[in-house]
Structures are given as structure tokens and as C-alpha cells.
Amino acid sequence: MTDLQRSVDFYTSKLGFELGWGPPGGSSALLIYDDEGMRWMLGLYQVDAVIHRSPAEYHISFRVAEAQADTMVAWLRARGIEPFHPPHAPIQGTVDEPIVHGWMPAAAVFFKDPDGHILELIADLSDPPRPDFLYRPLSEWRALVNKKA
Numbered sequence: 001m002t003d004l005q006r007s008v009d010f011y012t013s014k015l016g017f018e019l020g021w022g023p024p025g026g027s028s029a030l031l032i033y034d035d036e037g038m039r040w041m042l043g044l045y046q047v048d049a050v051i052h053r054s055p056a057e058y059h060i061s062f063r064v065a066e067a068q069a070d071t072m073v074a075w076l077r078a079r080g081i082e083p084f085h086p087p088h089a090p091i092q093g094t095v096d097e098p099i100v101h102g103w104m105p106a107a108a109v110f111f112k113d114p115d116g117h118i119l120e121l122i123a124d125l126s127d128p129p130r131p132d133f134l135y136r137p138l139s140e141w142r143a144l145v146n147k148k149a
Contacts, residue, residue: 004029004046006114014079015062017042033062050115061108061120069107069123069138072098076111076121083109086118090135100125100141102133107141 001007004022008029011017015033020041022029027046032039040062052058064072073095076083083095091099098107098121105125113119127145 001044001046001115002048002050003114004044007044010114011042011044014081035064050117052116058117059120060117061122064121064123066107066123066125068121069098069125072107072109072121072123076109081111083111086110091137096137098123098138099135100133100138101135102130102141105129105133105141107138 004027008019008022008031011031012019017031017033020030020032022044029044031042031044033042034040042060050058068075073083085091085093085095085099089099095109098109100107101122105127106122107125108120108122110118110120125141127141130144133141133144
């Protein structure tokens, strides 16, 4: 993180993490997220520059409940975070709903942190996998599996 305090503020105020450990003026912080007893830890470290050579080097996914799939886009926008389609995705343009990775299957929404790391909210879907369904909107997935929102 090029500005550790800015990143701590982003993850705590916008995404709901809590500061677990991090001395004032220090060069690292450990953040905790607790989702009904499922705890995650995220380590943040101060660096002079973030070099993005490949999206695979800076992509982090955060799992959310399937029941939250329909609210992920609105939840991010309410926090001033604009979802996007990653650069090499087959869909580009405005994100109005999650996309589905049919091979998992899971609904996903991508966004960035202040240093440009690609973050993803991802909700496992309870349907059987469909590897032929690649990166298409959740509404199309539901039409395919005959499910209502």
C-alpha cells in the first residue's frame, strides 16, 4: 500500500473490516473481518510503489453469502465504490449486476482498492456447475437454471 492509512480507512470505513493491530505511524496493519463467526484477516504493508504486472498478482476475493448476490453492486455503490469488468473480461461497460462463473458456480462483482488492487465479492451459488456458462450476468444464469431472485 502506498498510503497505509488511506488503505486502512478504505477497508474499515467502506468494507467493514476492523483494525486488529497496527501501531500508529507503523508500516503495517492487520485488519479483521467477522461475518457471523467466520473471521478473516487481511495484512496491509506500506510500500513505496505498487507495480501491477499482471492482474493475477493483485486479485483478492471476499466470499459473501448467496443471499447477498443481488445486493453486491448496490452495496458497493452506496459506499462510493464503482464496480467494473476486469480488462480481459468478455463483457465490458457498465456493471448493473453480478456476473457468474458457471464452472463454480458463483456470482461475482469486481472493484478496486485505492492502490488499484482488483478485489472481488463472490457468492457461491447452490446450483450445479455449468462450465459452458462463462462470465455472463446473474439474470441470464437464473433464466438458465429457472431461479427467481
